[in-house]
Amino acid sequence: MERTTMDLWVGLFAAAGAAALIGLALKVGNLTTANIGDTYTVTAAFENIGGLKPRAPVKSAGVVVGRVDGIQFDSKTYEALVTIKVDKRFPFPKDTFANIYTAGLLGEQYIGLEAGGEPDALKNGDRIAHTQDAVVLEKMISNFLYNKASETNTKQQAE
Amino acid sequence: MFKKLFKPLFKKLDSVLRGVGHRIIDRLWRLGSGLRFFFYILLYSGESFRRIHLTIREIYFTGVMSLIIILVSAFFVGMVLALQGYNTLQRYGSSEAIGVLVALSLVRELGPVVTALLFAGRAGTAITAEIGLMKATEQLSAMEMMAVSPIARVVAPRFWAGVISMPLLAALFSMVGVLGGYMVAVPLIGVDSGAFWSQMQANVDFREDIINGVIKSCVFGVACTMIALFEGFDAPPTAEGVSRATTRTVVNSSLAVLALDFVMTSFMINV
Structure with a gap:
């Protein structure tokens, strides 16, 4: 060579x-x-998930503790069934709240977990009972306008 | 009288149609012989791998010698991306997202595509000219005379050298481009260094973005090298023929890269 x-x-x-x-x-x-190492899987049902996507972060107190694994549509209850993988190091109580939040005004959506007070922790395959849907901007605006309109109507009638 | 009037018109039409048909058949002929050429390369690859030093020599000439142009252009491309991106992003108050912008555009598109275009201009032309000249000076016929297959001895090592070099060059392009973007975004503009990297890591997916970029560059490597080799092998053995073949290499490689990029991107991105 x-x-x-x-x-x-x-x-x-x-x-x-x-x-x-x-x-x-x-x-x-x-x-x-x-x-994120070892995880346990829990599910949560939402009536509306807005723009939530698979692999979106799951945060608690602003810290990423897991990821959204998958999103399915439940044709019996007409709800979105979200599968969440949470890091094994972070056990959450059974009555944890799962909310869908938006990062910034127009940013991507993530799931926020708020711990409850029960002593038992969520196990693999459990279902989070307390959920709060994503905020849909159009719905909020139409609600607001509807309320305003009915307010003025009642005022006029009172006069 | 009718016949007299239309005869020249028919003659003209006839020659036009003949020309079009000739061109189409010529293209199909070239496509077919190109495919045959490709199978011969794969067939003789084993033989050329047995003398691996030939392939290593060609990696030196196509890969290592292209490094300087690839790295310098990558650095400038990264810096320009950061400057242009900052200009738009700061209007929306999200100048930290500049890392994501630079990294995604480099890893997904610019890394593979610009590397392939530069590779076609730097290494592809050299391959075509070399093989065309070997043919013109009858070196290839001489090899055949000595019972040495020119495809195993000359073509296959260059093919594998191109296919191996391209993904490596594209990965280096993307990495150096990101560093160029960092150099502009963090010290020059003053974006926070931590936000630059963490936003990038949060939004660049290993499988979806980086591996897809590598797949793209592998395909471009096959396409560019194949076109360069075939044009050289197919060139008429004259000075004019070699020069035309070299031009065709650049034109066809660039078009093939851009068209293949669109096709692959449409498969990779779920709209």
């Missing part, structure tokens, strides 16, 4: 390429943050 310098350069090139790929995976991508 004589072309040692060329082999060296090719080796360096391959190593740099592999390093770039690993760098992309670890520094740019979510390979480190996506896998």
Whole structure:
């Protein structure tokens, strides 16, 4: 073997390429943050999930404790059934509240868990009973307008 | 009289149709021989892998020698993306999202595509010109005379060198581009460094974005190298023929890369 310098350069090139790929995976991508170790799965039913998507974060007190695993439609109750994976390190009581919040005014939606007071913790496969739907802007606006209109109507009638 | 009037018109129409038909048949012919060429390359790959130093030599010429142009352009592309992105994002008060913008556009699109375009211009033309000239100076016929298959000795090593080099170059392009964006966003503009990286990590998915980018660059590697090799192998053995083949390599590779990019993106993105 004589072309040692060329082999060296090719080796360096391959190593740099592999390093770039690993760098992309670890520094740019979510390979480190996506896998949150051991998890337990709970479900929650919502009447309206708004723009919630799979892989959306599940937060408690603003800290990411899990991720949305999947969203299905329950054709019996006409509700959205959301499967949530929560990190095993964070047990939540059975009467935990699951709310759908929006990050910022127009940001992406996430599930916020608010711990209740019961001593028993949620187990794998449990269902969160207390849920609060996503806020739909159009609904809020129409409610507001409807209330305003009925207010003015009653005022006029009183006069 | 009727016949007399229309005869030249028919003659004209006839020659036009002949020209169109000739072109279509010529394209189909080239497509078919290109596919045959591709199968021959795969068939002779085993033989060329046995002399792996040939492939390593070609990786040096196509991959390592393209590094400087790839890395420098990646750095500039990243910096321009950050500047342009900041200009728009700061109007909506979300200049921290600049990391996401730079990383996603590089990893998904610009990394593979710009690398492939630069590769076609830097390495593809060299391959075409080299093989075309080898053909013109009858080196390929001489090899055949010595019972050495030119496809195993000359073509297959260059093919695998291109296919191996392209994903590595694209990964380096994306990484250096992100670093270029960082250099503009954090020290120059003053975006918070932690927000830059954490927003990027929260929104760039390993499987959906990074692996798809790598798949794209592998496909571009096959397409660019195949086109360059075939144009060289198919070139008329004259000075004019080689120069035309080199031009065709750049034009066809660029078009193939952009068209394939659209097709693959439409499969990868769920609308």
